[in-house]
Amino acid sequence: MKRPFFYRKQVRFLSYSILVFVLAFWLTLLVNFFLLLVILLKYQEYQIEYIKGDAIMEELALTDRGYELSEDMGRKLDERKQWAMLLDGAGKMVWSYEKPKEIKESYTLSDMARMSRWYLEDYPVYLQVFEDQIMVTGLPRKSMWKYNIQFPMSWMNYMKRVWFWVLLFDFVWILVLAVIFTRRWSRSREKARIEWIAGISHDIRTPLSVVLGYADALFSSDLKEEQRQQAAVIRHQSLVMKELVEDLNLTSELEYSMQALRREPVCPAVVLREVAAAFLNDAREGELEVEMDIDRQAEGIWVSADRRLLVRALRNLFQNSLRHSGQKATRIRLSLCRERRFCRILFSDNGIGYSREMLRRLNVKKRQRPTQNIHGLGIVCKIIQAHGGKAVFGNCPGGGGVCKIRLWLARTPKSDRRGNQGEAD
Amino acid sequence: MDLYEHRILIVDDEPALQKMVSDFLYKEGYRQVAVAGSCREARGAFEREHPHLILMDVMLPDGDGFGLLKELRQESEVPVIFLSARDEDENRLRGLGLGADDYITKPFLPRELILRISAVLKRVYRARDRQCDDVIWLGDCRIDLGSGVVYRQDPGGEEGVFDKTATQTALTAREYAILKKLAGNRGQIVTIDALCEAVWPEGNYGYENTLIVHIRRLREKLEQDPSRPRHLITARGLGYKLV
Numbered sequence: 001m002k003r004p005f006f007y008r009k010q011v012r013f014l015s016y017s018i019l020v021f022v023l024a025f026w027l028t029l030l031v032n033f034f035l036l037l038v039i040l041l042k043y044q045e046y047q048i049e050y051i052k053g054d055a056i057m058e059e060l061a062l063t064d065r066g067y068e069l070s071e072d073m074g075r076k077l078d079e080r081k082q083w084a085m086l087l088d089g090a091g092k093m094v095w096s097y098e099k100p101k102e103i104k105e106s107y108t109l110s111d112m113a114r115m116s117r118w119y120l121e122d123y124p125v126y127l128q129v130f131e132d133q134i135m136v137t138g139l140p141r142k143s144m145w146k147y148n149i150q151f152p153m154s155w156m157n158y159m160k161r162v163w164f165w166v167l168l169f170d171f172v173w174i175l176v177l178a179v180i181f182t183r184r185w186s187r188s189r190e191k192a193r194i195e196w197i198a199g200i201s202h203d204i205r206t207p208l209s210v211v212l213g214y215a216d217a218l219f220s221s222d223l224k225e226e227q228r229q230q231a232a233v234i235r236h237q238s239l240v241m242k243e244l245v246e247d248l249n250l251t252s253e254l255e256y257s258m259q260a261l262r263r264e265p266v267c268p269a270v271v272l273r274e275v276a277a278a279f280l281n282d283a284r285e286g287e288l289e290v291e292m293d294i295d296r297q298a299e300g301i302w303v304s305a306d307r308r309l310l311v312r313a314l315r316n317l318f319q320n321s322l323r324h325s326g327q328k329a330t331r332i333r334l335s336l337c338r339e340r341r342f343c344r345i346l347f348s349d350n351g352i353g354y355s356r357e358m359l360r361r362l363n364v365k366k367r368q369r370p371t372q373n374i375h376g377l378g379i380v381c382k383i384i385q386a387h388g389g390k391a392v393f394g395n396c397p398g399g400g401g402v403c404k405i406r407l408w409l410a411r412t413p414k415s416d417r418r419g420n421q422g423e424a425d
Numbered sequence: 426m427d428l429y430e431h432r433i434l435i436v437d438d439e440p441a442l443q444k445m446v447s448d449f450l451y452k453e454g455y456r457q458v459a460v461a462g463s464c465r466e467a468r469g470a471f472e473r474e475h476p477h478l479i480l481m482d483v484m485l486p487d488g489d490g491f492g493l494l495k496e497l498r499q500e501s502e503v504p505v506i507f508l509s510a511r512d513e514d515e516n517r518l519r520g521l522g523l524g525a526d527d528y529i530t531k532p533f534l535p536r537e538l539i540l541r542i543s544a545v546l547k548r549v550y551r552a553r554d555r556q557c558d559d560v561i562w563l564g565d566c567r568i569d570l571g572s573g574v575v576y577r578q579d580p581g582g583e584e585g586v587f588d589k590t591a592t593q594t595a596l597t598a599r600e601y602a603i604l605k606k607l608a609g610n611r612g613q614i615v616t617i618d619a620l621c622e623a624v625w626p627e628g629n630y631g632y633e634n635t636l637i638v639h640i641r642r643l644r645e646k647l648e649q650d651p652s653r654p655r656h657l658i659t660a661r662g663l664g665y666k667l668v
Binding site: 063207208214280281 | 437439441442445446449484510513516530531532533534535536613614615616617618621631633660661662663664
């Protein structure tokens, strides 16, 4: 069985949100990972370039002629433009390799402390202690940025406690972003769809005017009866198409709540009479009977509604009854009464009623209302729901279908609260 | 001026629709119909023809009808009926307050269009329609809407012939308004609300009972047997119909 449209829409929206969320999550992870990788690689590069003191010490041999560095290590140090010197316990230089001229040959304790972590004459230096000797290796000026990072322990403890919440915040943030983007994207898709439908229905209406116009002219002409009947069929079907195009447009607008209701105070009794009279005026002799039962109390009640849409809903009910009555004379009973803060409209006919499948589809919950095949009545539900009301369909015990509409009452507009004034000419 | 002497300009970019509407107008009796397919052509035709009424599509290839109307309004008060193919246009028309005289949504029945055109022409130019004068015949009753007098032939008199013996009854202002509304929609049910609106346009809530009184008095003047009306028929719960 096909899933209802509304249900499918929700599922689709949810899947898009999840998809965007997962993508954003992985993308963020990927970016972070990539950045980390780049930094690490760069760091690694420096690690390779810089030859540590112990490696130099291993290649340094004490001979009769003094300290001698292996040729291989010398070449390596040259390649990196690195220099080195060995100080004894008293701070006096005992060996050096490619030492810059400005670097002194003896150092006091305070000199040692000063250069131990940072720079010596702006050369980044690293100190390594070997028994009573100190190996100082230096890199070219401006080749290494050194900074001492330190944090209070209390701060680090605090970080241990909050890292989870920071991550959670990130997670929620990504989720919100995903929803916002998905919503915007799906809104723009919906808008495009509505505009597309509006465009199509616009394009259909002009040629349909010509078809309807000429069919009507042929029907009213002096043609043979058979041809006149054919023209009548074309005219009738064109009118059906007109209704369908209008319904299609309205459905798409109501579906996505894109059409803001133009609410105004509407007197339901007036609208009911207007629609019923229009159908009676258009009907052929004996084709339609309308019984009106408007409660006296209901005469003066008002609802806040989009009049055009309310008329449309009632017209759709009438049309459905006329189309599917299965009777020679369609009898429609319309009643209106007041129920505390609501007004109740009852529309019943003497037709074949609604099938079980149709009732199931018409009376399902709001969000799952399907729109296939029940256009006219589906729109009735949508219009009433858009007004915050409720439309329930059913079958009468004696045959025929019934639609119960419940709408919230509005406050009576003051300008029209004149009462039943007697007057004389 | 005769209704059919008015010049009508049709502005629509669809040639088939232009031809159809102008054919129907000619057939109805209008003798001067001009067509234009764009805003530019419409401006030219307006200068040339000085139409009494413009029938204008909202969407035109070189602009929209609303803009064109705004432009025209600067120099002329010519009545305009919009032909619209989008439901949204109705909202825009209401919202803009451009002073369009009427609008009709596509697709439409030609009869409806012709009726709207003649209604606007009659209202704006007080044009006289040859087919509809101010006299209504209801069986043995002749109602002169011009003077608001009902002439009724005495029973036994020759039907359709009114002589000095015919009784004359004047209509009150309210009765006149009710009868005029019913006569304008003869054969059709006019709802109680529409009748109240016609009689008490300043606010008609709660006048239903008063309307019933007026209808009864009207029947006394029009009907042979007011308790069994033949011309002013009640449509139960809905309104009244003049047949």
